[in-house]
Amino acid sequence: MSSLPEWIDERIDRNLDNTLTQAHVVETMLDADRPFFSIRQLQARIKPDVSTATVRNRLNELQAIDVVATETYPESITLYYINHPEADWPLSPTGKRQLASESPLDRLSAWGFLTMRDTAGIRTLALAGLQLTLLLLTLGALLTIVGLDIGVTSSDVVFWDTAFDLLFVSLGILLTERVVRWLRRRFGSSDLIPVL
Template structure:
């Protein structure tokens, strides 16, 4: 393994089913603190580890410039305003469609339940913006809670 980079799942697979992913991550953190292993983290939540030889021979050159898997990581304001990055713009549009669907379903649920939207404003766009922000914050909190629950279940 000293001649290539590796991820936590790859290393865990080589060790065997007895080692949990949390244990592998802890051991890699220890080795990283000691300077034996180095890591490179990419935008797609991927971390590759490699043996950190003093002359740098443990790291293959291919990992130096790995392209981002997420088109939004490459999208700049200029590219967006000039409509040049089709993939990034399609990703934003898809996210907008999905958030609209969530808002429509929540609006339907609130209407059936006879409840009001959390925010009201003088202009419809302000109202929509504040309510969309509230939905995004609620989704992020729910995602963080689900991640913590999954992590706790994975540790035991």
């Protein structure tokens, strides 16, 4: 288990007589790769096995000392998360820094594109292509209206051809990403549509 951040370590109760300590609950939450937990999700991760009531009691104690916060949703679902003082809910300071420094295109890898796994990056790429298509169509229209010919190209029609090619490629990428996402939701992961 990882050591607790100083701001948490100062607040928690070190009562070792409890079957489940506050420190153990917080360490379990920090070591997981997820920001939110229901009581049952935490109970499943905590060893030794403890009752739901015990997990709820420790979470209530941690909420009272402002280490853990909650968000309640319809149908009485309550999710618990670490209440990081340096970041806005529900981001950890690390998550906030990563979001500020990376765009979806920065995270898009060749493998993420080929497997259609990084949907945010793929959509950003497709939307950038659509915006470039609009720019090329506008430039082609202006050159046609004005009747100018650019020395680099033999005709302004090249802009029209490039714009339509880019439009079809961008729409194709966007459509493929939507179809793959729909197939994954409907049928789950398969060898034909890898998740990795």
